[in-house]
Amino acid sequence: MASFDSPSAPPPPLTDTGVPAGVSGAILVVDDHDLLRLGVSALVQAQAATSGARISVFEAGNIADALALYAANEAAIGLVLLDLALPDTHGLSGLAEFRLRFPAARVVVLSGTANSTLAQGALALGASAFLPKSADLKEMVGFIRACGLFEADGTPQQPLPPAVLPKSLSGYAEFAHASAWQELTPRQMQVLQWVLEGKANKEIAHLANLSEGTVKNHVSTILLLFGMRSRAQLISMLR
Numbered sequence: 001m002a003s004f005d006s007p008s009a010p011p012p013p014l015t016d017t018g019v020p021a022g023v024s025g026a027i028l029v030v031d032d033h034d035l036l037r038l039g040v041s042a043l044v045q046a047q048a049a050t051s052g053a054r055i056s057v058f059e060a061g062n063i064a065d066a067l068a069l070y071a072a073n074e075a076a077i078g079l080v081l082l083d084l085a086l087p088d089t090h091g092l093s094g095l096a097e098f099r100l101r102f103p104a105a106r107v108v109v110l111s112g113t114a115n116s117t118l119a120q121g122a123l124a125l126g127a128s129a130f131l132p133k134s135a136d137l138k139e140m141v142g143f144i145r146a147c148g149l150f151e152a153d154g155t156p157q158q159p160l161p162p163a164v165l166p167k168s169l170s171g172y173a174e175f176a177h178a179s180a181w182q183e184l185t186p187r188q189m190q191v192l193q194w195v196l197e198g199k200a201n202k203e204i205a206h207l208a209n210l211s212e213g214t215v216k217n218h219v220s221t222i223l224l225l226f227g228m229r230s231r232a233q234l235i236s237m238l239r
Helices: 034-049 063-073 093-101 116-124 137-146 172-183 186-196 201-208 212-226 231-238
Strands: 025-030 055-060 077-083 107-111 129-132
Touching: 025 034, 025 063, 034 055, 034 137, 055 063, 063 077, 063 093, 077 093, 093 107, 093 186, 107 116, 116 129, 116 172, 172 212, 186 201, 186 212, 186 231, 201 212, 212 231
Parallel strands: 025 055, 025 077, 077 107, 107 129
Antiparallel strands: none
């Protein structure tokens, strides 16, 4: 965790969550690239300094560590910046797992590509915004500011922005895929994650303690929802 208090100032007392008292909020940055996490931390530090707020930044390089950090600091973390391309995720599986575990979490998805299917799927799963990493960092700063994390009292200064999509992303197919994500049950979401990991029905049946026939039915339903003809096509589309 990186803290943005002055090195020369005495350390403030800690709250029960381990965040310094008086800190208006914390941000969890989940990305497997050290430089990106460092860049976001520096950006947050610079913006917070202008308003007198103290913000702590938690960092994680994979979804497993991110879930553990969020569970331990849920009351303090006001925003999660989540990269989709993590070592232990495929497509939207990381976001899906985060939303299943912590449905109240405010999550902004970061993606290396402005993939319309992923963007619509991310918003359908409850992401507050979808921001390509190539986008202007001012968009990220604007969202963080709207959440009130740059204010000394942590109060939003304006209504939270609506779910954000890159302007170029639209079309019937993308909205159909968004609908598919919304219709998946938690069990189907889990099966989909295993399919994206390349596991066969027999392996999934063993992991989920289900019959192969039941797994096959789940896979068929998933393919139908996304309008795909094969597992290979599904994997290619969602990865």
